[in-house]
Amino acid sequence: MPTEDIDRAVTLYATGHSLRYISRELAWSVTTVRRYLIRAGVELRSRGGNKNKPVPQDKIRIAAHLYRKGLSASQVGEKMGIAEVTALRYLKLANEPRRTNKNATHCKWGHPFTPANTVIFQDGKRRCRRCKNKKNREWIARARRAAESVG
Numbered sequence: 001m002p003t004e005d006i007d008r009a010v011t012l013y014a015t016g017h018s019l020r021y022i023s024r025e026l027a028w029s030v031t032t033v034r035r036y037l038i039r040a041g042v043e044l045r046s047r048g049g050n051k052n053k054p055v056p057q058d059k060i061r062i063a064a065h066l067y068r069k070g071l072s073a074s075q076v077g078e079k080m081g082i083a084e085v086t087a088l089r090y091l092k093l094a095n096e097p098r099r100t101n102k103n104a105t106h107c108k109w110g111h112p113f114t115p116a117n118t119v120i121f122q123d124g125k126r127r128c129r130r131c132k133n134k135k136n137r138e139w140i141a142r143a144r145r146a147a148e149s150v151g
């Protein structure tokens with residue numbers, strides 16, 4: 001393993017990135033990342049992190065700033081190297097009002113919100129029918145595979 005990759009992993013971890021994030025970034029497995037970090041003398045944080053840990057104010061500000069510039073919560077997460085749910089938590093802490101997608105004409109995968117392709121939920125939010133059906137099919141396929149593996 002090249003030393004600069006290990007240095008990079010150590011730096012990323014020290015700046016608050018997760019093992020999973022580093023694993024994606026360096027194309028190593030999570031297990032490999034963990035092994036090299038431990039070997040480099042890094043003390044690993046507890047798994048899943050501490051939810052009560054105060055979030056640095058600058059991170060909250062950065063998240064709110066990026067979101068206001070028009071990035072989606074998932075794009076904010078990507079840019080900051082954090083999960084989308086974490087980005088959403090930061091935005092909430094920043095009291096940043098969530099944008100609704102009621103003006104969007106297409107779902108995030110580019111399917112049009114035509115009447116036939118739109119499902120309206122009880123909360124009034126719209127969902128793309130094609131994406132919803134795809135998710136359902138995937139879920140059923142997964143459940144079926146799980147059932148088969150049990151026998």
Ligand SMILES: [Zn+2]
Nearest residue numbers: 107111128131
């Ligand atoms: Zn869609």
